[in-house]
Amino acid sequence: MTLLQVNALSKRFGGFAALTDVSLTVRAGERLGIIGPNGSGKTTLINCICGALTPETGSIAFDGTDVTRLAAYRRTRLGIARSFQIPRPFSSMTLVDNVAVPLEYVAHRGLAGGAGIRHEAIGLLEQMGLRESADALAGTLTQVGLRKLELARALAVRPRLLILDEVMAGLSSVEVDEMLAIVFAVSQRGVTILMIEHIMRAIMRFSQRVVCLDAGRVVADAEPAAVVADPMVQRIYLGG
Amino acid sequence: MGHWHRFSLGAVAVLAAAVVATQVVDNEYFFYAGYVVLQFVVLATAWNILGGYAGYVNFGSGAFFAVGAYVAVALIKAFAAPLLVQVLAAMAVTGLMGFAVGAMTLRLRGIFFSIATVAVAVICETAVMNWGFVGGARGVAVLAPPPMLFSSTTRLLFVVMTLFALLAVAVARSIQTSWIGRGLRALRDSEEAAESLGVPTLKLKLFAATTSGALMGLAGAPFPLYMNFIEPTSAFSLNYAVSALAMPIIGGTASWIGPVIGAVLLGSVQQIVTVTVSSELNVLIVGVVLVVFVVVAPQGILGLLRRLAGRGGPQ
Amino acid sequence: MPLELLVEAILAGVLLGGFYAAVSVGLSVAFGLIDVPHIAHPAFLVLGAFGAYLLGGYGIDPLLAGVLLTPVFFLAGLALYRFYHAVFERRGSDAGLRGLAFFFGVAFIVEVALILAFGVDQRMVEAPYIGRSIALGEMRVPIRMLVAFGVALLLTGGLAVYLSRTFTGRAIKAVAQDQTALALMGADPVRIKQWAFGIATGTCALSGALLIIIGPVEPGLGRLYIGRTFCVVVLAGLGSMPGTLTAGVILGVAESVVLTSLGASWAPAVAFGLLLLVLAVRPTGLFGR
Numbered sequence: 001m002t003l004l005q006v007n008a009l010s011k012r013f014g015g016f017a018a019l020t021d022v023s024l025t026v027r028a029g030e031r032l033g034i035i036g037p038n039g040s041g042k043t044t045l046i047n048c049i050c051g052a053l054t055p056e057t058g059s060i061a062f063d064g065t066d067v068t069r070l071a072a073y074r075r076t077r078l079g080i081a082r083s084f085q086i087p088r089p090f091s092s093m094t095l096v097d098n099v100a101v102p103l104e105y106v107a108h109r110g111l112a113g114g115a116g117i118r119h120e121a122i123g124l125l126e127q128m129g130l131r132e133s134a135d136a137l138a139g140t141l142t143q144v145g146l147r148k149l150e151l152a153r154a155l156a157v158r159p160r161l162l163i164l165d166e167v168m169a170g171l172s173s174v175e176v177d178e179m180l181a182i183v184f185a186v187s188q189r190g191v192t193i194l195m196i197e198h199i200m201r202a203i204m205r206f207s208q209r210v211v212c213l214d215a216g217r218v219v220a221d222a223e224p225a226a227v228v229a230d231p232m233v234q235r236i237y238l239g240g
Numbered sequence: 241m242g243h244w245h246r247f248s249l250g251a252v253a254v255l256a257a258a259v260v261a262t263q264v265v266d267n268e269y270f271f272y273a274g275y276v277v278l279q280f281v282v283l284a285t286a287w288n289i290l291g292g293y294a295g296y297v298n299f300g301s302g303a304f305f306a307v308g309a310y311v312a313v314a315l316i317k318a319f320a321a322p323l324l325v326q327v328l329a330a331m332a333v334t335g336l337m338g339f340a341v342g343a344m345t346l347r348l349r350g351i352f353f354s355i356a357t358v359a360v361a362v363i364c365e366t367a368v369m370n371w372g373f374v375g376g377a378r379g380v381a382v383l384a385p386p387p388m389l390f391s392s393t394t395r396l397l398f399v400v401m402t403l404f405a406l407l408a409v410a411v412a413r414s415i416q417t418s419w420i421g422r423g424l425r426a427l428r429d430s431e432e433a434a435e436s437l438g439v440p441t442l443k444l445k446l447f448a449a450t451t452s453g454a455l456m457g458l459a460g461a462p463f464p465l466y467m468n469f470i471e472p473t474s475a476f477s478l479n480y481a482v483s484a485l486a487m488p489i490i491g492g493t494a495s496w497i498g499p500v501i502g503a504v505l506l507g508s509v510q511q512i513v514t515v516t517v518s519s520e521l522n523v524l525i526v527g528v529v530l531v532v533f534v535v536v537a538p539q540g541i542l543g544l545l546r547r548l549a550g551r552g553g554p555q
Numbered sequence: 556m557p558l559e560l561l562v563e564a565i566l567a568g569v570l571l572g573g574f575y576a577a578v579s580v581g582l583s584v585a586f587g588l589i590d591v592p593h594i595a596h597p598a599f600l601v602l603g604a605f606g607a608y609l610l611g612g613y614g615i616d617p618l619l620a621g622v623l624l625t626p627v628f629f630l631a632g633l634a635l636y637r638f639y640h641a642v643f644e645r646r647g648s649d650a651g652l653r654g655l656a657f658f659f660g661v662a663f664i665v666e667v668a669l670i671l672a673f674g675v676d677q678r679m680v681e682a683p684y685i686g687r688s689i690a691l692g693e694m695r696v697p698i699r700m701l702v703a704f705g706v707a708l709l710l711t712g713g714l715a716v717y718l719s720r721t722f723t724g725r726a727i728k729a730v731a732q733d734q735t736a737l738a739l740m741g742a743d744p745v746r747i748k749q750w751a752f753g754i755a756t757g758t759c760a761l762s763g764a765l766l767i768i769i770g771p772v773e774p775g776l777g778r779l780y781i782g783r784t785f786c787v788v789v790l791a792g793l794g795s796m797p798g799t800l801t802a803g804v805i806l807g808v809a810e811s812v813v814l815t816s817l818g819a820s821w822a823p824a825v826a827f828g829l830l831l832l833v834l835a836v837r838p839t840g841l842f843g844r
Contacts, residue, residue, distance in 0.1 A: 050436055076438040088433035090426045092494075101426045104419045106438035153437055297655045299594075344835050350651055351592045352834055355785050359827030362782060366824045478778075482663060489656055524667035531660035534653045535642050 003028040009058035018044040033207030040213040081159035087146035091139035102156040258402040262395040271398040277507035278401040284487035284499035285408040286455035292493030295428035300361030301484035306475035308460025330461035331454040338453020379471025382464040412496040486530040492542025564815040572807025573704035578762040579787035585755035587794035588731040595662035597780035603763015604772040611680040621764030632756025669774035677771035715796035782826035792843030
């Protein structure tokens with residue numbers, strides 16, 4: 001069944017067309033990879049899907065509901081979660097509190113929280129291997145720690161659709177594998193995942209389908225092997 | 241929660257001490273100055289709910305304070321309304337002001353909210369200056385009814401303001417320790433991330449702005465009775481705007497205790513300095529101390545104390 | 556209102572608007588282009604005005620004083636930005652709050668320092684073009700307003716040319732749009748922004764002089780100009796020079812018409828009212844990015 005339907009999305013910034021006529025279908029449980037050179041509109045697309053930006057034309061439907069102009073926090077409550085390309089931790093708060101915020105505002109909304117929330121937050125941190133730093137301030141984490149925190153917070157939302165924006169950027173080979181294992185485990189639990197990445201081996205191993213963007217348009221949408229073999233995609237990536 | 245028991249006991253003790261003081265202390269000036277310091281506790285605490293917790297800087301606190309005072313005056317002139325009615329009306333009006341300014345600007349970057357508060361301050365002052373019913377630019381005298389239970393109106397108002405200070409602090413504390421407080425802190429640290437994690441950032445900001453505005457009106461409502469007179473220049477004095485900002489920053493913006501520390505310290509210093517030195521120098525000192533703290537000790541006195549005690553950073 | 560009066564008000568407003576554009580140009584650069592929450596800009600204008608007053612005591616023409624003080628203000632701007640950047644632009648979450656509070660404190664200190672140095676009385680300067688007017692048809696136009704308008708054209712025009720024709724100027728516009736790209740091209744964004752802030756502060760010397768040419772000045776005047784300068788900068792569309800001139804004229808005309816029809820007591824509220832209107836309706840301004 002279709003979980004996310006993006007139709008003819010266009011977004012401009014002044015005279016610059018960041019997205020032109022982008023359409024995308026994501027099925028429930030799917031693992032979709034999104035690739036494309038810098039400036040091709042990947043993050044803009046994510047921002048439109050999540051509600052950080054409003055497109056000029058086109059529509060976005062999540063599980064049948066039109067969310068095109070819905071406030072971002074409401075989309076999160078419907079089940080869309082994301083991580084940011086450059087991590088945005090709540091630096092003055094502890095890791096536990098960082099994860100507690102989405103728990104309080106989404107998963108446990110309307111219920112009395114207290115100890116249950118802290119317990120669940122620590123559980124999520126444990127899954128990411130951040131248990132020891134649970135009561136440390138988020139501002140003190142390393143780069144890879146920050147990315148894991150991003151992921152923990154996104155998972156706290158109990159999402160049906162998880163969007164990862166270059167969550168492996170700048171990580172070492174070992175760390176990439178670690179992250180990939182975590183993301184695979186999330187996918188096994190039935191969460192639909194959209195992964196934007198530059199690291200090709202991660203995309204190839206992870207995705208069931210790959211979409212390639214270039215200059216704001218979709219130029220390829222097929223299984224990983226087919227996309228990589230597509231001469232247009234090769235030209236975009238290897239220059240020409 | 242256990243810590244509310246301690247807080248309530250402390251609050252009752254403070255109130256009792258205030259009442260006892262009015263029966264025991266002879267020096268009238270003590271209550272005169274004490275009222276001003278307590279008033280600043282309310283003002284600083286109110287400011288911090290939006291400024292410290294959410295990160296939106298109000299430069300026009302003086303206007304909220306003065307509007308509270310003028311609503312009270314208008315009700316006195318029109319209906320000889322009792323203090324309670326004056327206070328409730330003042331809070332309603334200034335709360336609405338906070339909401340209105342927020343609704344216009346909290347969707348935009350923080351600096352636009354700040355400039356809007358300056359705008360509101362100037363517009364309010366201009367409007368009041370042209371409003372003859374409350375005396376306009378010349379001001380108007382306010383007669384206080386003879387105080388019940390206390391030997392002077394000043395002593396009565398001293399106790400009243402103590403109550404208001406405790407109320408303001410209780411509100412700030414309950415916001416801070418609740419899920420609302422966590423949401424505000426999250427949106428202060430990263431509004432984008434908070435919104436994407438399900439925090440209704442605009443609603444929370446509007447809530448903080450409304451509450452902050454209402455509490456500033458609370459601080460201003462008894463002012464006409466206290467002064468027996470009101471006129472725009474002193475009511476809208478820049479000192480309120482700067483102090484409301486400086487006191488939480490000096491005390492520490494992370495917790496409700498910070499504005500209290502800042503208000504008590506700076507307020508007392510101001511009372512002493514105004515008496516002994518010129519009032520311009522007084523205001524200059526506030527400005528310099530503000531800049532020094534903002535640069536050198538951004539977490540305020542609370543932050544310094546925490547660092548000395550060995551724990552780093554805000555809670 | 557009779558048509559003649561309206562036309563006079565509009566003409567006066569256009570000249571006044573030019574003046575408003577001149578005093579806002581620095582803020583267009585500091586806030587519009589490089590995003591510094593420079594609430595203290597009007598305070599520097601007043602500082603420039605008092606600088607002209609001080610040099611006027613030695614017989615120096617206020618415009619000349621403004622030009623002479625420009626390098627001084629430029630250097631001060633460089634230093635202030637270096638300090639601001641080191642302390643506020645890098646640190647974490649509440650840096651925005653503290654940066655704003657910092658400039659508020661600076662504005663405050665400038666105002667009170669001026670009070671202590673010069674007292675609260677109004678100060679004026681004398682010059683051959685102050686106090687005289689020329690006849691334009693049936694209306695009398697004060698020459699000092701023409702002077703201010705002329706300087707406004709020079710400043711906005713000069714800056715517009717600088718920003719589009721010189722390397723540093725274009726770098727300033729670029730840093731406003733994409734800092735990372737600029738760094739990749741080999742220019743240091745921090746140095747560029749520092750330079751821009753220096754220019755912004757430098758303009759305060761000359762436009763501050765305009766302030767005291769137009770009318771008497773006292774230390775608290777800055778507060779009135781917070782509304783006017785931010786109104787112009789926001790209405791213009793952040794960072795646009797032609798926008799600044801246009802927005803200045805719009806504000807000038809609005810204030811002039813209100814002054815003529817409702818009286819002087821409502822005039823200060825016009826700038827703020829217009830600012831709130833722009834923020835509510837079209838926050839990107841006329842020529843905004």
